[in-house]
Amino acid sequence: MTQSAVRPTPASPTPPGGHxxxxxDLHVExxxxxxxxxxxxxxxxxxxxxxxxxxxxxxxxxxxxTAQAIMGxxxxxxxxxxxxxxxxxxxxxxxxxxxxxxxVRGKEIAMIFQDALSALNPVFPVGWQIGETLRxxxxxxxxxxxxxxxxxxxxxxxxxAAKRLGDYPHQFSGGMRQRVMIAMALALDPKVLIADExxxxxxxxxQAQIMDLLADLxxxxxxxxxxxxxxxxxxxxxxxxxxxxxxxxxVEHADVRSLYRAPAHPYTKGLLESIPRMDVRGQAxxxxxxxxxxxxxxxxxxxxxxxCPYVQQxxxxxxxxxxxxxxxxxxxxxxxxxVRDDSAR
Amino acid sequence: MFRFILRRxxxxxxxxxxxxxxxxxxxxxxxxxxxxxxxxxxxxTAAQRAYLTEKYHLDQTGVGGFFYRYxxxxxxxxxxxxxxxxxxxxxxxxLQQAWPVTVRLALIALAVAIVFGVTAGVIAGIRRAGIFDxxxxxxxxxxxxxxxxxxxxxxxxxxxxxxxLFPPTAGTQPSFxxxxxxxxxxxxxxLATALRLTRTSVAENLRADYxxxxxxxxxxxxxxxxxxxxxxxLIPVVTFxxxxxxxxxxxxxxxxxxxxxPGVGFNLFRGIRTEDGPLVVGIVSVLVxxxxxxxxxxxxxxxxxxxxxxxx
Numbered sequence: 136m137t138q139s140a141v142r143p144t145p146a147s148p149t150p151p152g153g154h155x156x157x158x159x160d161l162h163v164e165x166x167x168x169x170x171x172x173x174x175x176x177x178x179x180x181x182x183x184x185x186x187x188x189x190x191x192x193x194x195x196x197x198x199x200x201t202a203q204a205i206m207g208x209x210x211x212x213x214x215x216x217x218x219x220x221x222x223x224x225x226x227x228x229x230x231x232x233x234x235x236x237x238x239v240r241g242k243e244i245a246m247i248f249q250d251a252l253s254a255l256n257p258v259f260p261v262g263w264q265i266g267e268t269l270r271x272x273x274x275x276x277x278x279x280x281x282x283x284x285x286x287x288x289x290x291x292x293x294x295x296a297a298k299r300l301g302d303y304p305h306q307f308s309g310g311m312r313q314r315v316m317i318a319m320a321l322a323l324d325p326k327v328l329i330a331d332e333x334x335x336x337x338x339x340x341x342q343a344q345i346m347d348l349l350a351d352l353x354x355x356x357x358x359x360x361x362x363x364x365x366x367x368x369x370x371x372x373x374x375x376x377x378x379x380x381x382x383x384x385x386v387e388h389a390d391v392r393s394l395y396r397a398p399a400h401p402y403t404k405g406l407l408e409s410i411p412r413m414d415v416r417g418q419a420x421x422x423x424x425x426x427x428x429x430x431x432x433x434x435x436x437x438x439x440x441x442x443c444p445y446v447q448q449x450x451x452x453x454x455x456x457x458x459x460x461x462x463x464x465x466x467x468x469x470x471x472x473x474v475r476d477d478s479a480r
Numbered sequence: 481m482f483r484f485i486l487r488r489x490x491x492x493x494x495x496x497x498x499x500x501x502x503x504x505x506x507x508x509x510x511x512x513x514x515x516x517x518x519x520x521x522x523x524x525t526a527a528q529r530a531y532l533t534e535k536y537h538l539d540q541t542g543v544g545g546f547f548y549r550y551x552x553x554x555x556x557x558x559x560x561x562x563x564x565x566x567x568x569x570x571x572x573x574x575l576q577q578a579w580p581v582t583v584r585l586a587l588i589a590l591a592v593a594i595v596f597g598v599t600a601g602v603i604a605g606i607r608r609a610g611i612f613d614x615x616x617x618x619x620x621x622x623x624x625x626x627x628x629x630x631x632x633x634x635x636x637x638x639x640x641x642x643x644x645l646f647p648p649t650a651g652t653q654p655s656f657x658x659x660x661x662x663x664x665x666x667x668x669x670x671l672a673t674a675l676r677l678t679r680t681s682v683a684e685n686l687r688a689d690y691x692x693x694x695x696x697x698x699x700x701x702x703x704x705x706x707x708x709x710x711x712x713x714l715i716p717v718v719t720f721x722x723x724x725x726x727x728x729x730x731x732x733x734x735x736x737x738x739x740x741x742p743g744v745g746f747n748l749f750r751g752i753r754t755e756d757g758p759l760v761v762g763i764v765s766v767l768v769x770x771x772x773x774x775x776x777x778x779x780x781x782x783x784x785x786x787x788x789x790x791x792x
Contacts, residue, residue: 208695210687240698253689256787258711268697303787319697 148287153225154181155245155359156327157388160416161219163200163383166212172430174200174214176383182327185227185362187353189370189391191406192380193427198363202329203371203379205361206246207236223327241268245325251312251331254302261315262288262300268322291348310341314348321352328353329361334369367410371395379403382428382438386459389464399458399466399475401443445470481783481790486780492772497554499768501750502759504550504706511578553761562762565751571762574747583652585736588656588663590721593670598717601678605713606705608683616679628669632738636664645736649740661741666732671725677720681713688712715785720777726774732783 163175175197190198202208205221209301221228224244228236244412248254256264265287266280275283288296291314304312315331320328330349334342343366350373353360362374370377370391377394379387379402389398398404405423425442428434434441440450449469457465460475466475514522515532524532531540536549556563562571603614618697623631639661646661685691686709694704733745741747744763751759783789 191540203692206696208692237698237700240696242698246696248689248693250689256690256694256708256712258715258786259708267699269700271703272697305788316693319693323698 138192144432146213152436153222155184155224156361157181157222158201158205159220159222161201161204161221162217162219163197163204163209165214170431171341173433174383174430175204176433178219178380178383178385180378180385182214182359182361184326184359185357186375187350187362187373189362189374189377190380191377192372193365195427195430196380197383198380199331200383202246202331202361202363203328206240206244208240208246209234212262241272241320241325242323243325244327244329245320245323246329246331247313247316247320247333250336251309251316252304252336254316255312257304257361260301260303261307264320265315265322268319271322283322284318287321288315290321290353291315291318293318308341310345313337313345316374317345317352319350321356325358327359327362328359331363332365333362335364342369347395349373368450379406382433384438384467385428385457385465386439386468387464387466389466390462393462393464397475397479399460399464399471399478400439400468401470401474402439404474404478405442405444437467445474481780485776485780488776494526496765496768497774500554500557500765501550502736503764504553505542505546507761508546508549508608529692537570557765562765564758565753565762566756567759572758574759574767575744575763578742578747581659581719581741582732582736582745583617583655583729584654585659585666585732585741587723588659588731589670589728590725591669592664592667593674593724594624594721597671597674597781598678598714601717602682602710604675604679605682605686608679608686613679616675620675623668623672628665628732628739631664631668632665632735636738650742651740652742654741657782659741662732662741665739666728666735670721670728673708673724674717675719678713678717681716682709685709685712715782718785719782722774722778722781726771729774747782 147423158178158180159207161175162173163203165172165174169182170240176196178201180188180190190201192198200209200214204216205212205228208384209216215334216229223473228239253386255261262281262284265284266275266277269275269280269283270277284300285296288299293314294298298433299307304315307315313336317333328349333349334345337345339373346369347360352358363368364370374391374412376388376390378385379394379400381402385399387394388405389399395407395424396404398407402423405421408421411420411424423442428438434451436452436457443450445468447469455469457467458471459465460471466474513530515538536551536552538545553563560572562575565571565574600612600616604610604616607613636648639645648657650658650662686705688709690712691704691708695710699708729746732743733749734741735741736746737749744767748760748763748767749762750756
């Protein structure tokens, strides 16, 4: 790895006690029969108490894998964490025992998944599934767990919660099912909630409701949230900061306003330009040409160079380091300054 | 659910008449002179012939006559009268003696399949591609590949005759111990299938999304496997075992024949060999009912196990 030189910690400065959650130079690979896919190649990001970090990227960019590495629920094999640190409240989760990590799951860091229908167990009632966490982790009695499950279902605004306790996942609509998922994740009052594409499987109108709910719950329960998405529209109203991922790296990292105003990485710029806009009519929608790279053969130099309109010889030869721009923004592009100035115009 | 069961019961009536009709037709189609067959080697007097012709409506010929006799038979059947075999015994009595033996044999076979098949299947599924998994794969393929007509005499010869671990044959009033070896032989096929099915199902469910969710809840691995994965994995296995019990109950012709067990399959085999038409049709009619009921039970059980299944 040539790019593992000094990586400045981007954006907000480290608070006195350190960050709540910090991923440092994480490398994860998938060892398959066809070869080794380098899925995460030095991801570094952090999360402070009470804030929302959006992790943005196409499918296969490694956003979910990073989250699963944090949770410690990667399927090993094929996934192997090669190096890096995941610090939660200053302690490295990757050096902890499986039992210690299990204690963190759900209680400290909880996660909700994209497709609630397959993420919930089809043969158990939802009330039982929510209550299971409480019974198993807190030693709660059946009756108490049931009452608490109703409270949690009320909290995520499922109508007639008490009546729906005995219903099975398939009996709920997509939006309600995702609410069940959220209620389950909140059962143990986690400090960090990781939402992995929570609205991707939902109708557009329901998407907004779920995003609002998540934002409200994050504020009311004073949690920190990592919101994983490929949908720029979802991010704008909810997130404080955005980390953009490409080919298993963070390519740009900035607060939401400055990133939207002037992206400093050609990939982010391409993403923003490919959003359909109501105020620009009669023009073909711009797209990012080409396809995401094969993770078994990541291009030399900057992995985005085969698709990049700014490409120069240096991009083919040299892996770009994170360039620190003003206001704590970083961009892993040799021409970050130019791209930002272009975007700002 | 109620409507589903009702509809299935109506379908069962149709299936019952259809199968008995076919078996009845097949059994008597090839018969030259039924009265002579009834009498066996003995000569038949004209008076006897006239009496029997009248009694069995043999004067009616052709297709019409066939249906006439079939309806006669069904009429008696619905009154619980299975008729007499050619040997003069009541078929009802024969079944009454044979059935308990077959049921015991079937339960032993099923227990063998559940205890060993499901347990080994779960272990193989968890340790997919490990030594245990590969060993059971080879063994089950071997068992599935050897027909019972080969396996049963082999087991009888080695375990029964040569090493004398089990009684080689069962006899008229077989004890549990005498039925054990035939039960294992009979169950080995179900065992192998149950093992493969459980193994595949467990391996597949271990990769399901809900397992990832269960892990993210911080549950211990033992609970994830024994509650979440197992409950889902056993749906197809229980269904298979239910159908299999229906099969086993309807008698194992080869196994009962080899080990000389006086069960349903044994009697059926004897009926076929001695061309005892009434006996064969009588037994098959009852087997059809047993099979249909066990299938209905399996369907209902399936809906109970998997809440996503709703019969309308």
